Amino acid sequence: EDKVVQSPLSLVVHEGDTVTLNCSYEVTNFRSLLWYKQEKKAPTFLFMLTSSGIEKKSGRLSSILDKKELFSILNITATQTGDSAVYLCAARRGSGTYKYIFGTGTRLKVLA
């Protein structure tokens, strides 16, 4: 059965800290790994990773995929209170219609 597991489930840090969020997956016909940030409403897209070992960066956020070990990490440096959210990771499965399997998310709270 396809599954995506995220860790930790929740995390509380202080502003300025660096955090690393983990996502491991077991998905048949894997195509790509996506990270989303969810505050109060819709998950907003952060990164899509398809190739192993290539880091994607956007400001203080970065992410990398390891297709051999079947995991991805999302790093956030110099955290701010605005980074407080649930971070969802999803694996996209190919063949036919793409299907997305989501992890349970990591709830990050950044304290001032």
Add this chain to the structure above:
Amino acid sequence: AAGVIQSPRHLIKEKRETATLKCYPIPRHDTVYWYQQGPGQDPQFLISFYEKMQSDKGSIPDRFSAQQFSDYHSELNMSSLELGDSALYFCASSPQSLLSSYNSPLHFGNGTRLTVT
């Protein structure tokens, strides 16, 4: 840029009533996905449509049905509502063609919050 539009934003229904949720995908996105997200839960896949045909089915109850119309908008119909159906219902869209979808993530609407009392 145009986003995925869902309506209504909020819906309050009583047990055993019916509800219809609507989703308008991003223009030129031909695939629509429906997800249900309970409090503190990850989005659970319900059903997807490609080119107006059901393409995949997840944990959608038999009391629910959905369809995609010729203009690619989709509706999720929910009957005999139960208290446990209270959740945030997301619609997401993506283009299906191999070239475009390879580099195109899933885009979510803001969701419809359904409360069943």
